[in-house]
Amino acid sequence: MTNSAETAPIRVRIAPSPTGDPHVGTAYIGLLNYVYARQRGGKFILRIEDTDRTRFVASSEQMIFDALRWVGLAWDEGPDVGGPHGPYRQSERTEIYRRHADMLLANGTAYRCFCTAEELDAVRKQQLAAKLPPRYPGTCRYLTPEQIAARQAEGRVFTIRLAVPTEGSTTFRDELRGNITFDHSNVDDQVLLKSDGFPTYHLANVVDDHLMEITDVIRAEEWISSTPKHVLLYKAFGWAAPRFWHMPLLRNIDKSKISKRKNPVSLIYYRESGYLPVALINFLGLMGGGMPADFNGGTEKFTLAEMVEHFVFTNIRLGGPVFDLTKLKWLNGEYLRAMTAEDFFTQVRTRVFGDDYIRAISALMQTRIETLAQFGDLTSFFFQDDVVPMQEVFLPKKRALEETLAFAQDQLATLEACGWTNEEMEAALKKLGEEKSWSVKENFMLLRAIVTGSTMSPPLLESMIVFGKARTLDRLRRFLDAQKKAAGGQK
Ligand code: GLU
Numbered sequence: 001m002t003n004s005a006e007t008a009p010i011r012v013r014i015a016p017s018p019t020g021d022p023h024v025g026t027a028y029i030g031l032l033n034y035v036y037a038r039q040r041g042g043k044f045i046l047r048i049e050d051t052d053r054t055r056f057v058a059s060s061e062q063m064i065f066d067a068l069r070w071v072g073l074a075w076d077e078g079p080d081v082g083g084p085h086g087p088y089r090q091s092e093r094t095e096i097y098r099r100h101a102d103m104l105l106a107n108g109t110a111y112r113c114f115c116t117a118e119e120l121d122a123v124r125k126q127q128l129a130a131k132l133p134p135r136y137p138g139t140c141r142y143l144t145p146e147q148i149a150a151r152q153a154e155g156r157v158f159t160i161r162l163a164v165p166t167e168g169s170t171t172f173r174d175e176l177r178g179n180i181t182f183d184h185s186n187v188d189d190q191v192l193l194k195s196d197g198f199p200t201y202h203l204a205n206v207v208d209d210h211l212m213e214i215t216d217v218i219r220a221e222e223w224i225s226s227t228p229k230h231v232l233l234y235k236a237f238g239w240a241a242p243r244f245w246h247m248p249l250l251r252n253i254d255k256s257k258i259s260k261r262k263n264p265v266s267l268i269y270y271r272e273s274g275y276l277p278v279a280l281i282n283f284l285g286l287m288g289g290g291m292p293a294d295f296n297g298g299t300e301k302f303t304l305a306e307m308v309e310h311f312v313f314t315n316i317r318l319g320g321p322v323f324d325l326t327k328l329k330w331l332n333g334e335y336l337r338a339m340t341a342e343d344f345f346t347q348v349r350t351r352v353f354g355d356d357y358i359r360a361i362s363a364l365m366q367t368r369i370e371t372l373a374q375f376g377d378l379t380s381f382f383f384q385d386d387v388v389p390m391q392e393v394f395l396p397k398k399r400a401l402e403e404t405l406a407f408a409q410d411q412l413a414t415l416e417a418c419g420w421t422n423e424e425m426e427a428a429l430k431k432l433g434e435e436k437s438w439s440v441k442e443n444f445m446l447l448r449a450i451v452t453g454s455t456m457s458p459p460l461l462e463s464m465i466v467f468g469k470a471r472t473l474d475r476l477r478r479f480l481d482a483q484k485k486a487a488g489g490q491k
Contacts, residue, residue, distance in 0.1 A: 012043075018058075020060055022066075035307050035308050043076040046079070065078075077212075090208065110163055115139055141189065159191045169183045172227055176316055217244050220247055222249060227244055227246075248316070251322050263325060274385075282301060283331050352383060382463070388479075399442065408447075410432055412476040414432045415473060451472055
């Protein structure tokens with residue numbers, strides 16, 4: 001098959017799923033796509049992959065837009081800017097996917113599956129018990145037209161699955177790795193359309209990449225194992241596949257996949273914690289190499305425009321790049337120091353003491369002080385990066401250290417899963433307290449100590465709302481980390 005991508009005008013995309021806070025990984029992949037497009041006079045597209053309704057978070061999409069704009073990665077086509085290939089939100093394209101699934105049913109490359117969740121679960125358990133990889137056993141693959149009609153007449157719901165060839169293998173080229181082959185015995189008959197009519201990631205992604213004329217799929221390496229399914233789908237539709245570039249995964253210092261347990265991963269955290277977009281972009285641009293080592297005298301410092309000019313995709317190293325906060329902080333410091341005094345002042349004035357922030361804090365303080373000079377006494381924690389409460393401050397009188405830290409860990413998990421409103425936080429924390437037999441007073445005092453560093457503060461939950469979810473959670477994680485380290489040190 002000839003690859004139309006070879007001559008077509010370059011079009012690339014990022015396709016984040018709105019499932020929570022915008023992730024640093026999205027900015028990293030966004031950056032690479034942006035640079036690739038700008039280097040080649042191409043288009044950079046933003047598509048929202050929101051078909052997984054169970055993980056959908058309504059506020060997430062706008063946060064993704066804001067965060068990507070904040071780091072300076074403007075897109076040419078997308079849900080909010082429009083373009084000739086819209087809609088760019090998958091939930092608005094379900095009719096398109098249904099039509100395409102029907103095309104595959106008609107040409108025999110997909111089939112209806114009437115198996116119930118319970119039946120599938122039972123098979124999966126058997127396979128796991130026999131130490132076999134979980135695979136669809138093909139129950140519905142060879143149903144006759146009569147059998148299908150009978151099941152439909154009974155009103156049974158069905159999914160649509162890809163009929164992966166039972167023999168042979170699929171090979172595709174990864175532009176950084178060369179050819180990759182997957183034996184079909186390792187590729188499951190993937191569900192393409194769910195029984196609720198929504199597509200799975202695989203179908204929607206391939207259909208959209210084709211209809212949006214994407215020439216190069218540049219995404220994280222965790223999608224390599226999905227690629228054979230995608231290549232089979234392109235074939236099933238009779239379409240040419242795009243080029244694939246799988247970028248190395250960002251890693252924690254211990255080399256595990258980057259996770260919020262070990263690193264802040266929300267872009268909102270970085271914005272609110274006083275990182276500069278130039279530093280973040282520079283840092284992400286260093287991940288995996290790609291810039292000439294001697295660029296800018298080997299200082300590792302470069303701008304987005306310089307990346308567009310000098311970045312070489314085929315120089316990317318595949319060994320997992322380490323997301324090292326110490327390095328990011330160093331870079332950020334370099335950029336802060338390089339500013340004029342006036343620019344630095346402007347940053348402090350807008351990002352540390354921004355009007356909206358001070359206004360919200362003032363509202364919490366007006367009834368609590370007698371002279372304006374006292375303003376700082378109860379509010380310093382709003383302006384600190386780190387607060388380190390002493391044990392005398394955070395440890396409730398009747399509690400041991402160990403159970404207190406376990407409870408703080410539960411508070412963190414509770415707040416992670418919680419909407420950031422007074423009512424939701426209060427209800428969730430009280431429920432936790434009841435479950436673990438912690439009084440409301442102990443519960444809130446511990447949290448107050450961790451977040452504010454003190455036993456006295458403006459109203460706690462309101463303060464946490466002003467301080468923001470990302471930074472509050474980070475404070476809890478840092479507290480727990482510091483306690484763990486201290487305990488390790490004592491041994
Ligand atoms: N929706 C996928 C994600 O959240 C897109 C992966 C891809 O680029 O194909 O990352």
